[in-house]
Amino acid sequence: MEDSFKHKGLRKMLVECIENKGISNQKVLQAINQVPRHLFLDSSFLSYAYEDKPFPIGCKQTISQPFTVAFQTQLLDVQKGEKVLEIGTGSGYQACVLAEMGAKVFTVERQKKLYFRAKSLLPKLGYPQIKCFYSDGNKGLPTFGPFHKILVTCAATEIPENLIEQLRPNGILVIPVGNSEKQEMFQIIKNNDNSLTINKNGDFRFVPLLRNKADDN
Ligand code: SAH
Numbered sequence: 001m002e003d004s005f006k007h008k009g010l011r012k013m014l015v016e017c018i019e020n021k022g023i024s025n026q027k028v029l030q031a032i033n034q035v036p037r038h039l040f041l042d043s044s045f046l047s048y049a050y051e052d053k054p055f056p057i058g059c060k061q062t063i064s065q066p067f068t069v070a071f072q073t074q075l076l077d078v079q080k081g082e083k084v085l086e087i088g089t090g091s092g093y094q095a096c097v098l099a100e101m102g103a104k105v106f107t108v109e110r111q112k113k114l115y116f117r118a119k120s121l122l123p124k125l126g127y128p129q130i131k132c133f134y135s136d137g138n139k140g141l142p143t144f145g146p147f148h149k150i151l152v153t154c155a156a157t158e159i160p161e162n163l164i165e166q167l168r169p170n171g172i173l174v175i176p177v178g179n180s181e182k183q184e185m186f187q188i189i190k191n192n193d194n195s196l197t198i199n200k201n202g203d204f205r206f207v208p209l210l211r212n213k214a215d216d217n
Contacts, residue, residue: 031100087137092118
């Protein structure tokens with residue numbers, strides 16, 4: 001669990017890289033600077049950890065590209081103390097970035113292996129407060145809602161109704177919506193009168209948001 005000067009130096013360069021690509025929120029950049037991304041990858045892939053690229057994490061899933069993590073976090077406009085639900089724990093990296101923003105993080109994963117891995121890793125990295133759940137994220141987490149913010153880190157074909165329901169008034173849902181080839185990054189604001197304002201923020205490509213828990217592991 002070493003975070004050496006070399007890692008910290010590489011991380012600083014990564015932060016400069018995503019800043020140059022257009023991330024301007026200093027709190028987001030600071031959060032990326034805090035989280036040791038190399039500890040979420042298999043040690044044999046250490047040299048890739050601080051490149052601005054997605055990377056396989058097993059179970060046919062990927063840890064998102066750092067720019068994408070920063071972009072989604074920026075759109076979520078996280079404020080200290082807010083309850084944030086993440087759908088798609090994956091490696092747990094994005095959840096830690098949200099925790100560094102001061103959010104109370106609840107994160108849901110449908111792959112048992114990834115759920116167990118994140119649940120045991122996050123406390124070791126200093127994030128015991130992140131709550132991990134093994135469930136189908138399409139359902140949200142009704143007993144823990146409503147949430148100030150909800151972040152979906154896999155590609156949806158439509159906006160899940162349950163997630164809109166579990167959003168507080170003035171809450172924000174950030175979700176990539178589209179087909180398997182490409183998705184548009186939606187920032188959905190739930191207004192006080194329950195109407196929705198949808199802002200579209202360019203094309204991305206995510207692994208799919210699937211139905212039900214995985215039964216193959
Ligand atoms: N946020 C992750 C990247 C996630 S990749 C990170 O920081 O590493 C997308 C993840 O969404 C995968 O782990 C996939 O298993 C998960 N996923 C897909 N459909 C899901 C669903 N219905 N509920 C919960 N998780 C889901």
